[in-house]
Amino acid sequence: MPSQKATVYYTELESPIGTLLITGDGDAITGLHMERQASRPAMDEHWRRDDQRFRDAREQLAAYFEGRLHRFELPLAGAGTDFQKTVWKALREIPYGETTTYGQLASRIGNRNASRAVGLANGRNPIGIIVPCHRVIGANGSLTGYAGGIQRKQWLLAHEQAHMGR
Template sequence: MKASIMHRQHTVIDSPYGPLTLVATDGTLSGLYMTEQRHRPAEETFGDRDPAPFGPVIDQLESYFAGALKEFDLPLRLDGTPFQRSVWQQLLDIPYGETRTYGELAEALGNPAASRAVGLANGKNPIGVIVPCHRVIGASGSLTGYGGGLDRKQRLLAFESGIDGGSGAAPGSGATLF
């Protein structure tokens, strides 16, 4: 039996948080990475540079950064272990403008003692912003760990809560992503 070959493409767009690298595997979004992001794959794994598969992703990110979109509706390819995928699914269930603790996510997964494992899975989320790992905070309410940097996490949370200056672009300002 012949192994299937995955086709990857990527593009880089601008955002209020710096350049974002979008990666598609077989035409489906499989990565959204910030510059200097922890656990960012090597550039050579991103495939050819081609913006073609990213139109809907870019449109929804533009709307999100403009303050007009609160929930993404995109097909996603989340490659990881079954546990990681269960954590990432929990992230998708955190509403815009709200936060959850690592412990709350572990509890929701039926394993209250797994908050550290939840944190590790959260940190390996391959599709930042859209799979909102920035909405997870420490038990004390502190901003702990974020692959894109704590400054970006703080700015994303401030943006979603409507606090002025959260994103560097006021809601409705039409931040350009190209």
């Protein structure tokens, strides 16, 4: 008996940084991808648009872009290794409007020598913005790589800085 491919639910949301593609499995968000992002998945016949299913995510993202929301409260299910999931969990603990380095994040998860592995896990984060990988910078303060593009990373950081006191 051939295995049946699972349905991927999705919605698209216009934002100040372009159209966002949000995917889910029916229970949780599995991805948030930006336009022209290399890891953006290709749609096929198993994809079903369902804006209502993502109502909370759409509302919270809109509030984030308006500067009114500083922490997302959404069910997430990004696919990854245990190490990647540990890094992604630590990313969610970086306060709004603040940044940390790969080395600091490695220390935070208990392995101060794993900054390169942390960088790789950060780069494979499937749920951008909600899992704020944009808040991680180089040890010298530089804006290192970002799957959505450095300009978007710069915009997101500036946006958060501008709305920290709200």
